[in-house]
Amino acid sequence: MPRWDPRAEDRLREAALELFLEYGYENVTVAEITERAGLTRRSFSRYFTDKRDVLFAESEQLPVALAGSVRRADAALSPFEALLAALLDIAGALADQAPLAAQRRAVVRASPELQERGRTKFADVTAAVAGALRDRGTAESQATLLAEVGVAIFRTAFDRWTDQPDGVGLPVRIREAAAELAAGLGAVDFDALPRP
Numbered sequence: 001m002p003r004w005d006p007r008a009e010d011r012l013r014e015a016a017l018e019l020f021l022e023y024g025y026e027n028v029t030v031a032e033i034t035e036r037a038g039l040t041r042r043s044f045s046r047y048f049t050d051k052r053d054v055l056f057a058e059s060e061q062l063p064v065a066l067a068g069s070v071r072r073a074d075a076a077l078s079p080f081e082a083l084l085a086a087l088l089d090i091a092g093a094l095a096d097q098a099p100l101a102a103q104r105r106a107v108v109r110a111s112p113e114l115q116e117r118g119r120t121k122f123a124d125v126t127a128a129v130a131g132a133l134r135d136r137g138t139a140e141s142q143a144t145l146l147a148e149v150g151v152a153i154f155r156t157a158f159d160r161w162t163d164q165p166d167g168v169g170l171p172v173r174i175r176e177a178a179a180e181l182a183a184g185l186g187a188v189d190f191d192a193l194p195r196p
Contacts, residue, residue, distance in 0.1 A: 005039070005043075011038070011039060012044055012047060012048065013057075016036075017100065018036065019033060019036055020055075021106065025111040025113070026113070030044055033054070052113070052114065055108065055114065056117060056118075056121060060124075062090070062121070062125055064128065066086055066128060066129055066132075067129055067131060067132035069085070069090055070083060070132035070133060071136065073085045079138040079143070080149075083129065083149075083150040084178055086132075087150060087154055088174055092171060101158070101162045105162045122155065125151055125154075126151045129146075129151065130147035131143075153181060154174065156177040157170060157173035157176070157177040158170065160176070
């Protein structure tokens with residue numbers, strides 16, 4: 001076997017996902033992952049810091065990519081439109097991750113530790129998007145609110161995309177989630193609400 005395997009990272013990720021789905025995340029060791037992949041612990045350490053990293057290794061790119069897309073959005077767009085445009089832009093780049101997204105999500109759902117890690121990652125996304133909106137001139141409180149709403153739209157769309165693998169892409173799911181939110185907000189009669 002050659003000293004360097006160009007598919008080593010993919011083999012490790014595939015082996016880890018198989019084992020996590022079979023035995024549960026908490027019951028799998030790095031040694032078992034490397035054995036299943038036919039690689040060494042050293043190979044594992046080259047790509048991942050720990051077994052959680054197998055599932056979240058590329059997630060640190062999402063805050064940077066999404067914030068960059070918000071900053072590059074057409075200046076004529078409202079803050080919310082710029083955010084939606086950025087979500088759609090990023091969704092197109094994630095299209096190739098569809099086959100593994102449902103498996104990763106199933107593993108995360110079954111582990112409280114991984115759920116907490118996921119919440120931390122999405123908090124990073126929210127902070128990055130809020131910063132990008134502020135850079136576009138959006139007021140602090142509005143930027144934070146819109147970032148949280150945008151992340152909620154993304155998560156809802158992503159969940160639907162992985163739960164219903166019917167060929168409808170993530171961009172369509174984002175549009176659906178945003179349209180549902182807009183329709184729901186349009187139906188609110190603020191005069192009928194109790195006053196402070």
